[in-house]
Amino acid sequence: MRFCLLLTPRGRSRTFRSMPIYAESLTSAHRLFLTDHFPGDGCLLSQEGMAAFSADASQERAMPWAVVRPENRGQIEELLKWADSERMPIYGRARGTGRVGNAVPTHGGVVVSMLGMNRILDVDENDFVAVVQPGVVTGDLQAACIDRKMMYPPDPASVKYSTLGGNVSTCAGGLKAVKYGVTRDWVMGLESVLPGGKVLRTGGRSHKNVVGLDLTRLFVGSNGKLGLVTEIIVKLIPLPETSASVLVGFSDLRSSMDGARAVFRSGVLPAACEFMDKVTIQAVRQVGDVPLAANAQAALLFMVDGSEAGVEAEVRQLVTALNESSPVSVEIGRGKDEEKIWAVRRTISPAAFRIRPNKFAEDISVPRGTVAEAVERAHQIGEECGLIVLCFGHLGDGNIHVNIMHDASVPDEVVRACRAKDAVFRLAIELGGTISGEHGTGLTKASFVSEQLSQEEIGLMTSIKQVFDPNSIMNPGKGW
Amino acid sequence: MSGDCILCGKCLEVCPLLRATGREELGPRAKADLCFLLGDDETLLSGEDVAKLAGLCLGCHRCKAVCSQGVDVPGLVAALRLAHPDFKGWLWKTWLTHARELWSSTSLAAKLIPKNFQSEKFGPFLKMLAGLKGGPGLEPFLIPEIFPDTYRGERMLLFAGCTANYVQGRWLVTALRLLDGLGIEVLPGDFKCCGGGLSSAGFDVESEAMACKNIDVWRKAGKPKMVLFCASCLSSLGGYENYFEDSEEFISWQRSLMPLSALLREATFVVSEKASGKVAYHRPCHVDKADSDYMFLHNALGNRLIVSTSRECCGFGGVMRLGTPALADAVNRDCWEKLGTPDVVLTGCSACAAQLAATAPNEVRVGHWLEIIA
Numbered sequence: 035m036r037f038c039l040l041l042t043p044r045g046r047s048r049t050f051r052s053m054p055i056y057a058e059s060l061t062s063a064h065r066l067f068l069t070d071h072f073p074g075d076g077c078l079l080s081q082e083g084m085a086a087f088s089a090d091a092s093q094e095r096a097m098p099w100a101v102v103r104p105e106n107r108g109q110i111e112e113l114l115k116w117a118d119s120e121r122m123p124i125y126g127r128a129r130g131t132g133r134v135g136n137a138v139p140t141h142g143g144v145v146v147s148m149l150g151m152n153r154i155l156d157v158d159e160n161d162f163v164a165v166v167q168p169g170v171v172t173g174d175l176q177a178a179c180i181d182r183k184m185m186y187p188p189d190p191a192s193v194k195y196s197t198l199g200g201n202v203s204t205c206a207g208g209l210k211a212v213k214y215g216v217t218r219d220w221v222m223g224l225e226s227v228l229p230g231g232k233v234l235r236t237g238g239r240s241h242k243n244v245v246g247l248d249l250t251r252l253f254v255g256s257n258g259k260l261g262l263v264t265e266i267i268v269k270l271i272p273l274p275e276t277s278a279s280v281l282v283g284f285s286d287l288r289s290s291m292d293g294a295r296a297v298f299r300s301g302v303l304p305a306a307c308e309f310m311d312k313v314t315i316q317a318v319r320q321v322g323d324v325p326l327a328a329n330a331q332a333a334l335l336f337m338v339d340g341s342e343a344g345v346e347a348e349v350r351q352l353v354t355a356l357n358e359s360s361p362v363s364v365e366i367g368r369g370k371d372e373e374k375i376w377a378v379r380r381t382i383s384p385a386a387f388r389i390r391p392n393k394f395a396e397d398i399s400v401p402r403g404t405v406a407e408a409v410e411r412a413h414q415i416g417e418e419c420g421l422i423v424l425c426f427g428h429l430g431d432g433n434i435h436v437n438i439m440h441d442a443s444v445p446d447e448v449v450r451a452c453r454a455k456d457a458v459f460r461l462a463i464e465l466g467g468t469i470s471g472e473h474g475t476g477l478t479k480a481s482f483v484s485e486q487l488s489q490e491e492i493g494l495m496t497s498i499k500q501v502f503d504p505n506s507i508m509n510p511g512k513g514w
Numbered sequence: 515m516s517g518d519c520i521l522c523g524k525c526l527e528v529c530p531l532l533r534a535t536g537r538e539e540l541g542p543r544a545k546a547d548l549c550f551l552l553g554d555d556e557t558l559l560s561g562e563d564v565a566k567l568a569g570l571c572l573g574c575h576r577c578k579a580v581c582s583q584g585v586d587v588p589g590l591v592a593a594l595r596l597a598h599p600d601f602k603g604w605l606w607k608t609w610l611t612h613a614r615e616l617w618s619s620t621s622l623a624a625k626l627i628p629k630n631f632q633s634e635k636f637g638p639f640l641k642m643l644a645g646l647k648g649g650p651g652l653e654p655f656l657i658p659e660i661f662p663d664t665y666r667g668e669r670m671l672l673f674a675g676c677t678a679n680y681v682q683g684r685w686l687v688t689a690l691r692l693l694d695g696l697g698i699e700v701l702p703g704d705f706k707c708c709g710g711g712l713s714s715a716g717f718d719v720e721s722e723a724m725a726c727k728n729i730d731v732w733r734k735a736g737k738p739k740m741v742l743f744c745a746s747c748l749s750s751l752g753g754y755e756n757y758f759e760d761s762e763e764f765i766s767w768q769r770s771l772m773p774l775s776a777l778l779r780e781a782t783f784v785v786s787e788k789a790s791g792k793v794a795y796h797r798p799c800h801v802d803k804a805d806s807d808y809m810f811l812h813n814a815l816g817n818r819l820i821v822s823t824s825r826e827c828c829g830f831g832g833v834m835r836l837g838t839p840a841l842a843d844a845v846n847r848d849c850w851e852k853l854g855t856p857d858v859v860l861t862g863c864s865a866c867a868a869q870l871a872a873t874a875p876n877e878v879r880v881g882h883w884l885e886i887i888a
Contacts, residue, residue: 075537082563085551086544091521103536129538131523149536169536173527195527384582 054506056141057122060099064120068144071112072102076150087127087145094135094477098125098145105150107227107264114262115231117144123510124229126258128169128200131192133395134476136204136257140511146262148199154178155265162270163222163239168199168263172206175268184270187214190472198266205255207472209306209379210337212430216472218254223267226253228260229503239267252498257474258509260502277305277339278349279372282356283330283363287311290332291406293359294429297336300355302348306337307430308379311409314426317385324378327363334429335379337372382426389422390439394455398462399471402432411461412436419454421447433471459485480513487514518583519546525577525587530799530827531570534844540570542577542587549590565594570838572831572845573714574799575749588714595716595833651684652858652881654888655789656814658695662780666697670772671735673728673751675744676707677864688884689743689774696777701738703731710750710800715833725757729767737766743774743884745807745863749800775810775862775883783814786888790879794856795822796849796870798863807862811883826852828861830869846873853878860886 057064060079068077078084078101089095104110117124123143130137139145152169157178164186166175172186173194179186189208190196196206202224207216214220223237237243237250253260284290290309297304310318312331318324326333334356338348353364367375386393400408409425416423416438427435436458440451459469459482469475469482484492495514499506525542526532532541545568552564571591578586672693678685693700705728709721728751732740742748751771758764795811811819829835829846846869853859855875860883861867871880 078539080563082548082560082567083539085548086539086541089521089547091523093521127538129523129526130521131526147536147538149538152536171527192523195523195525387583 054510055121056143056507056510057120059142064122065100067116068100068102071109071116072104076103076105077101078103084145087130087147088139090127090130090132090135090137092133092135092138092476092478094138096138096140096142098139099142101145101147103147103150107225107233110146110227110262110264111231111233113144113146113231114227114229117507118229118231118505121505122507124262124507125509126199126203126262128197128203129171129195131196131200132204132476133397133473134470134478136474136476136509136512138477140477143507143510148197148262151199151264152197157182157184157270158239159184161239162241164268164270166198166266166268168197168202168266170198172196172198172201179270180273183273185273186220186268186270188217188220198268199263202254202263202266203256203258204472204474207428207431207433209308209428211428211433212307213303213305218251220269221250221254221266222269224250224253224263225265226261226263229505229507233264234261237267241269255474257476257512257514259499259512260508262508274305274339275341276345276368277337277372278345279306279367279375280334280336280338280349280352281325281363281365281367281375281378282334282336282361283326284332284334284359285329285362287332287409288406289359289361290334291429293356293361294334296355296358297352300351302338302352302355304336304348304352304430305339306335307428308335309333309405309426309429310335310379310382311413311425313389313413313422313424314382314386317389317424318378318381320388321381321385322377325363325365325375326378330362335375337376382424386424386437386439389424390441392440392442392451393424394438394440394451396436396438396455396458396469397427397433397471397473398436398458398467398469399431399433400462400465400467402429404465404467405429405432405434408434408461408465408467412458415454415457415461419450419457421450421454423454428471431471432467475513477512483513519543519550519581519585520583521547522582524580524582525585528576528580528825530574530576530825530829530845530848531572531841533825534829534848535841539567540841542571542585545571545587545591546585549594565597568594570834570841572799572827572829572834572842574827576799576825576827592714592716592718596718597716651682652879652885653788653790654886655786656783656886657786657888658692659782659784661695661697663697664780665777667699668697668739669699669701670739670741671703671705671732672700673703673705673708673740673742673747675742675747675864677744677868682864682882685743685882685884688887689741692774692778692884692887693741696781698741698777700741701735703735705731708747708750710746711832713750722757725754729754729757732767732770737770739770739772741772741774741777743862743882745773745798745801746865748773748802752802773806773862776804776806778810779806779813783887785815785818789818790857790886791818792820792856792858793818794853794859795819796826796828796853796859796861796866797823798861798866799827800863807883811860820856821852821854823849823852828866828869829873830865832865843873850875858886 084098084101087101088097123141125139125145127137127145128148149169151167153167154170156165159182176186187210189210190206201217205216205218226234228234310333338345412423412425422439424437425434427433438451438454440447462469463486469479469486475483529541548564548568568591573588575588674686706724709724713721755764826849827845828849829842831842835842859880867882874880
């Protein structure tokens with residue numbers, strides 16, 4: 035069985051302080067309400083139909099009692115008014131591509147699929163904003179912006195198949211976060227429906243706004259625990275004229291870190307700055323040709339963007355800065371050749387499965403200066419547990435994807451992989467970092483939250499949630 | 515196979531059915547997961563309902579192409595159809611009941627509906643749906659000017675496919691003229707249907723028999739190159755892997771498959787004065803990455819080619835169209851939204867040509883690209 039059907043994190047126990055009282059099942063009156071308000075295909079009640087909504091990319095699973103598909107805000111207002119009075123757990127869901135189980139309906143209740151609300155309402159060349167519904171695929175918005183010579187920069191790996199609603203809910207990051215930030219930095223306004231059915235509008239189309247507390251930013255990354263977002267206003271910028279990418283090989287990890295440091299010190303702020311350790315390089319070499327020197331034991335992957343002249347100058351500056359760290363190979367890609375370089379990065383995930391059939395893909399983030407130590411110690415943890423550990427990711431943000439490879443059909447390997455995962459999380463906290471830079475905590479990291487956040491922080495967050503959701507019906511059972 | 519799905523969701527990017535309906539349970543990930551759940555615990559879900567739900571698949575194979583784990587959702591769906599005890603009976607009953615309602619009574623396909631179920635004829639019928647008529651077709655406006663000598667003197671087989679053989683005779687005639695211009699001698703070959711439609715419908719025995727017969731024709735002809743002009747046939751023949759004795763012969767088979775448009779790469783054409791104005795191209799789901807049909811049209815038509823679909827499916831959908839035409843129609847509407855209203859829509863797949871012709875706005879004409887060759 036590949037799924038944790040009981041949603042207690044592996045090998046751990048969780049306790050809830052004053053567990054809220056929820057509806058215990060769907061009564062016939064509940065069913066009547068849902069089928070009345072979401073007629074036809076708008077409401078799913080069969081096990082077969084609902085199975086798709088029971089899991090997400092974390093592979094954790096729990097069956098909901100019903101799935102509804104609103105097509106407008108009015109339906110959501112009615113739903114949340116009803117759900118609050120019935121103490122019915124509510125789980126907002128877009129395409130279920132999250133990695134930590136945030137979309138999994140752990141306490142039964144109703145999954146709200148937002149895919150029917152998928153219109154791009156406005157892409158404004160004067161205000162430089164776009165207004166979208168939550169079910170819009172992020173890549174589709176980006177394409178609509180490019181048509182008008184504008185850019186929406188956040189680009190999580192799932193950009194072509196995840197949605198703005200999901201990205202807002204999880205505060206998705208991506209390759210270009212080092213220069214452009216994460217989803218939170220681009221959301222200017224939200225329309226949301228709160229438990230009880232009240233509509234809340236925060237922020238707007240103005241690029242600056244310092245009046246009051248920033249409730250918009252509070253909502254971004256709240257994982258559907260405060261309300262359901264129904265409309266999103268995002269900031270746009272002019273589309274950069276061009277870009278260039280550089281793949282650099284180094285003889286060891288420390289040299290690669292020196293190289294990255296030299297690039298930033300030289301004054302270049304790359305749009306992306308990725309790294310790969312030696313195990314990752316070995317893995318991608320098994321899948322295809324990699325434009326890296328044979329003796330490369332670590333690699334950096336840069337992208338710079340801007341005007342044609344600016345990009346030319348930045349590439350020169352970057353390569354000169356890298357020379358101080360004696361790279362073993364430098365491959366510059368422009369136009370179609372740029373794609374070849376990024377294909378290497380995209381191959382990592384499937385290539386990893388050539389090593390072992392399963393992986394824990396953790397996304398710790400540490401201060402940038404401690405990345406080398408974090409990677410070396412992650413390898414050490416792997417050795418101690420008798421497992422292969424791949425490290426790659428967004429060096430520019432100190433966000434390391436630590437992949438703990440194992441075979442889930444071998445019970446002993448699973449135990450060792452869980453031990454390695456615990457050790458990696460503790461390492462991140464010890465280095466002053468975080469257990470998650472991008473994926474969130476959801477189910478799979480819920481039990482570690484209290485090791486990172488203080489009691490005061492958790493207490494404040496709980497109080498804030500109670501203001502929005504006094505009966506705690508929104509996405510219950512998840513870590514912050 | 516379904517157990518290999520890691521639920522990453524990458525397939526959600528390419529599924530035309532999910533895009534058109536917004537119903538996550540119809541996406542490929544949901545189908546792979548359902549099959550897994552059914553295999554893992556048969557008491558959890560009703561097998562029959564799973565088969566019904568998972569059977570809602572257009573069979574476009576786009577999800578298989580992007581899956582890092584090699585999960586073949588259309589293959590899983592075909593297996594479910596095969597395993598469903600009443601599927602054949604249901605399929606034929608539905609065909610007889612609805613075919614005349616679904617497709618124009620004037621179409622050749624409707625006239626060819628047999629009185630009794632004959633599975634070996636079902637494949638060809640799948641390709642003749644949607645009101646396909648053997649009528650006058652498009653007005654030719656692309657005139658061959660110079661044929662290269664690259665293939666002159668070579669002997670090749672021509673796999674014309676059911677549509678050209680039974681309905682669209684002019685496609686076959688034009689293909690033969692082009693091959694003649696290229697100096698290629700066409701060897702005789704009594705091919706069967708490619709079997710693609712039958713395979714995805716779950717008729718494994720029948721489709722295997724067709725595949726073996728086709729391979730036999732190729733072997734007996736001395737394993738020459740085989741020319742095709744239907745993207746679905748090409749894709750289907752390219753997937754005959756299980757029917758060869760060794761991988762070496764299969765590789766040789768794959769290398770022998772030549773899209774007609776690829777042979778015309780070095781030929782030159784001129785556009786006649788009576789040419790249609792704006793031309794759109796529909797990229798079939800089953801076309802390979804190189805898409806030599808598009809390259810050919812792009813080179814030959816230049817600026818006249820104003821739009822090309824990339825991720826949209828025509829909504830033909832094989833057996834899914836029989837059971838749930840409304841869902842297939844939603845996919846078709848997405849496709850027309852992208853195509854807009856050009857004067858002519860060209861494609862390189864017989865099923866796409868049929869489906870788009872039957873659903874085109876009044877002022878838009880649709881055909882295989884062979885129809886514009888003068």
